[in-house]
Amino acid sequence: MIETQDLSKQFHDFMAVDGVNLSVQSGQILALLGQNGAGKTTTVRMLTALLQPSRGWARVAGYDVVKNGHDVRASVGVLTEQHGLYMRMTAIEYLDYFGQVYSLSPSARKTRSDNLLEYFGLAEAAHRRIGEYSKGMRQKLALARAMMHDPGVLLLDEPTSAMDPESARLVRDEISRLKSASRTIIICSHNLTEVEALADKIAIIYRGRVLLQGTLDELKSQVLGAPEYEVKFTEAWNSTGLELPKDVEMLSQTPTSLKVRVKRPEEMNPQILNALSSKSAPVMAFQEEARTLEQVYLKVMADAKGREHVQ
Amino acid sequence: MFSKLKLVWLVAGRELRDQFRDWRVLAPMLILTLCFPFLMNEFAKQTVDFLNQYNADLILERLVPFSIMIIGFFPITVSLIVALESFVGEKERGTIEPLLSAPLDDWQLYFGKLLVGVATPLLASYVSIGLYLFMASRQRLEMPPAPVMVQLFFLTTAHAFLMVSAAIVISVQSTSVKAANLLASFIVIPVAILMQGEAVMLFWGNEQVLWLAVAGVMIIALLLIRVGLAHFQREYLLGREIDVINLRWLWRTFWFNFRGGAGSVGFWYRNVLSAAFRRILPAVFFTVLIAGVSLWMGYDWIMVNTAETIALASPEDLQKMEERVRELPDLEAIRDSISAPFLFLNNTRAVAVIFLAGLVSFSVLGILLYMVNIGLIGGIFALLQLLGVQPWPIFLAGVVPHGIFEIPALMIGSAVALYFGAALVTPQTGKSMGEVIIELLADWAKIFIGVVVPLMAIAAVIEAYITPGLLLNVLGS
Numbered sequence: 001m002i003e004t005q006d007l008s009k010q011f012h013d014f015m016a017v018d019g020v021n022l023s024v025q026s027g028q029i030l031a032l033l034g035q036n037g038a039g040k041t042t043t044v045r046m047l048t049a050l051l052q053p054s055r056g057w058a059r060v061a062g063y064d065v066v067k068n069g070h071d072v073r074a075s076v077g078v079l080t081e082q083h084g085l086y087m088r089m090t091a092i093e094y095l096d097y098f099g100q101v102y103s104l105s106p107s108a109r110k111t112r113s114d115n116l117l118e119y120f121g122l123a124e125a126a127h128r129r130i131g132e133y134s135k136g137m138r139q140k141l142a143l144a145r146a147m148m149h150d151p152g153v154l155l156l157d158e159p160t161s162a163m164d165p166e167s168a169r170l171v172r173d174e175i176s177r178l179k180s181a182s183r184t185i186i187i188c189s190h191n192l193t194e195v196e197a198l199a200d201k202i203a204i205i206y207r208g209r210v211l212l213q214g215t216l217d218e219l220k221s222q223v224l225g226a227p228e229y230e231v232k233f234t235e236a237w238n239s240t241g242l243e244l245p246k247d248v249e250m251l252s253q254t255p256t257s258l259k260v261r262v263k264r265p266e267e268m269n270p271q272i273l274n275a276l277s278s279k280s281a282p283v284m285a286f287q288e289e290a291r292t293l294e295q296v297y298l299k300v301m302a303d304a305k306g307r308e309h310v311q
Numbered sequence: 312m313f314s315k316l317k318l319v320w321l322v323a324g325r326e327l328r329d330q331f332r333d334w335r336v337l338a339p340m341l342i343l344t345l346c347f348p349f350l351m352n353e354f355a356k357q358t359v360d361f362l363n364q365y366n367a368d369l370i371l372e373r374l375v376p377f378s379i380m381i382i383g384f385f386p387i388t389v390s391l392i393v394a395l396e397s398f399v400g401e402k403e404r405g406t407i408e409p410l411l412s413a414p415l416d417d418w419q420l421y422f423g424k425l426l427v428g429v430a431t432p433l434l435a436s437y438v439s440i441g442l443y444l445f446m447a448s449r450q451r452l453e454m455p456p457a458p459v460m461v462q463l464f465f466l467t468t469a470h471a472f473l474m475v476s477a478a479i480v481i482s483v484q485s486t487s488v489k490a491a492n493l494l495a496s497f498i499v500i501p502v503a504i505l506m507q508g509e510a511v512m513l514f515w516g517n518e519q520v521l522w523l524a525v526a527g528v529m530i531i532a533l534l535l536i537r538v539g540l541a542h543f544q545r546e547y548l549l550g551r552e553i554d555v556i557n558l559r560w561l562w563r564t565f566w567f568n569f570r571g572g573a574g575s576v577g578f579w580y581r582n583v584l585s586a587a588f589r590r591i592l593p594a595v596f597f598t599v600l601i602a603g604v605s606l607w608m609g610y611d612w613i614m615v616n617t618a619e620t621i622a623l624a625s626p627e628d629l630q631k632m633e634e635r636v637r638e639l640p641d642l643e644a645i646r647d648s649i650s651a652p653f654l655f656l657n658n659t660r661a662v663a664v665i666f667l668a669g670l671v672s673f674s675v676l677g678i679l680l681y682m683v684n685i686g687l688i689g690g691i692f693a694l695l696q697l698l699g700v701q702p703w704p705i706f707l708a709g710v711v712p713h714g715i716f717e718i719p720a721l722m723i724g725s726a727v728a729l730y731f732g733a734a735l736v737t738p739q740t741g742k743s744m745g746e747v748i749i750e751l752l753a754d755w756a757k758i759f760i761g762v763v764v765p766l767m768a769i770a771a772v773i774e775a776y777i778t779p780g781l782l783l784n785v786l787g788s
Contacts, residue, residue, distance in 0.1 A: 050546065070416065074414035078409065080405075080408040080409060082406075084409035089325075100321050101410075101415060
């Protein structure tokens with residue numbers, strides 16, 4: 001698991017990360033979202049014991065990042081922004097090299113590298129120089145390196161950014177599998193659809209500070225308010241006399257549809273449907289208005305920039 | 312321990328394999344290794360023919376060892392390229408982060424890079440020397456004696472370690488390969504000068520001094536390795552992308568450390584300066600010890616060598632020496648030109664020079680200069696004894712009055728130089744090498760301005776206005 005408290009990093013006069021509190025349990029995926037330079041990479045580097053926090057603390061896989069840097073690094077698999085591949089090596093040599101760095105036995109190295117290369121579709125190119133690889137292949141190999149020692153914690157910076165849809169799907173499946181296998185995972189990504197699909201928790205960072213964090217539903221509810229539902233009718237219907245429950249707010253109304261905001265949908269939605277049914281409303285569809293992480297993210301960013309502008 | 316060393320070899324091994332796959336590294340190394348001995352051999356042949364015409368036996372005798380030194384050095388120059396880009400090159404190529412994120416200790420990474428920087432060029436160097444010796448033996452050139460061969464072997468090895476250890480320090484501290492290459496001139500120029508000195512020693516045939524050179528070069532190489540390790544920070548390697556000269560930051564950091572938050576001179580003396588003084592206290596203790604040793608060495612050297620010279624001197628030589636002593640300027644006559652400002656400037660300059668010499672040599676040269684200064688007192692003491700003059704009255708009248716201030720000032724000034732070198736090779740967590748140097752400079756400035764300068768000023772006044780009178784009284788009696 002990963003836990004941080006008031007984690008901060010200052011470079012001379014520049015506060016790169018300011019008071020970050022995170023908690024990611026085993027079998028959870030946390031996505032760090034933010035603009036370039038928001039402090040995501042600096043946070044990840046502190047979590048890999050590469051940078052020393054200026055303030056606060058962090059524990060990764062049970063180890064303190066300052067006191068037990070070596071143990072932290074041994075327990076973490078990192079996919080860095082730059083993939084860090086040695087171009088003159090072959091993929092098999094590269095994985096074997098890092099397997100040795102992580103003190104794996106020869107047989108474990110062979111099994112792990114064969115399996116990973118096979119899974120990521122690199123087995124055929126295993127004996128080719130990495131310099132000859134495409135961008136996507138390089139990214140997959142870098143990811144394989146991060147997973148080589150089967151770490152308990154994975155810190156992945158843009159894991160699918162250079163991949164074709166098929167490869168990206170493979171990677172997402174693997175990340176989901178690792179989550180099921182109780183790994184603790186942090187993903188830094190600009191791909192919000194991917195984050196929506198994978199992350200259990202999301203933290204939005206702006207200028208080194210976590211502006212917001214929680215599950216996707218929590219974020220949506222905090223930023224965009226209670227969920228909205230649209231009711232569509234098969235024909236024009238007069239809704240005069242329709243009595244909606246107290247916690248339901250009517251947002252708009254047309255002869256063939258109406259839109260409501262519902263605070264506790266699990267409780268209220270059946271009551272809404274009952275009310276419509278009692279008035280013999282010709283309901284064709286009752287569906288939640290799609291609200292994406294992108295909307296949440298853009299709103300949070302716009303608010304943060306707006307506040308900054310006012311100040 | 313073996314498993315830990317295995318990781319050092321792992322880091323080095325990968326890079327060695329990479330090197331042997333890069334023709335741009337291999338080609339110059341092969342050319343320098345295989346072709347240069349032929350060139351050198353041809354040069355030696357021509358030189359031998361030329362010198363034979365003039366019976367210049369001594370030069371002939373020294374030609375082969377000199378050639379060996381040069382041949383051994385050329386492949387080593389490649390080590391500079393390999394070592395210079397060891398860390399900063401990986402940083403530029405983006406391969407450093409996975410390596411730094413791996414469970415490798417700093418020393419494992421550092422020695423891995425050191426090993427790869429030294430191994431191939433040194434191997435090439437030995438092969439090159441072997442090839443040259445083979446050719447030279449076939450031409451029946453006189454081979455150097457075994458001790459000289461051993462010396463050349465160590466010298467070549469020491470050169471490689473010196474250059475690689477310095478280059479790795481540069482590589483860790485640089486932000487680009489370009490900057491590292493430019494900074495390499497700070498290695499190339501001193502090593503070129505060093506080699507000229509060694510060549511002179513070789514032709515001179517002073518093997519004892521050459522051994523000292525080997526030891527000196529190895530000590531500097533070890534100190535450089537220690538400095539590199541002390542200031543090896545993963546954070547520094549990753550955290551800095553560009554180098555900018557931030558004069559404002561430099562000045563601010565220096566001033567912050569120099570002033571230490573003091574609002575008045577009294578507070579500064581009581582708190583800031585005293586804290587700096589406490590830091591250098593162990594170094595002061597060592598300089599006092601070194602002073603004792605230097606006094607004894609100066610005294611002993613004069614007693615042994617001068618006594619022998621005087622004993623063996625002919626009456627004519629003694630006559631000449633006496634005449635020269637008479638030619639020395641009269642103390643009364645030069646009294647006016649030795650003014651207090653002159654003495655003050657001269658002495659403070661000496662302390663500053665000791666610090667500067669220490670600054671570029673991890674204190675070694677600074678402390679040597681200090682030893683010479685103190686040793687002189689012991690030497691003069693011995694000389695007076697040899698000349699049959701009672702040294703104590705002269706010493707008490709001519710040295711003690713101003714020496715009470717001047718000698719402690721010299722000791723404290725030299726102690727800061729010693730402290731500087733020691734602090735530089737000591738790991739300082741959370742600080743860059745630049746910050747450490749600025750803080751040390753601030754400490755030196757505090758001690759120099761707050762202690763050395765006032766003591767030297769008092770000493771200069773006494774030396775100019777009181778000591779000559781006392782000395783004349785003693786000499787007159």
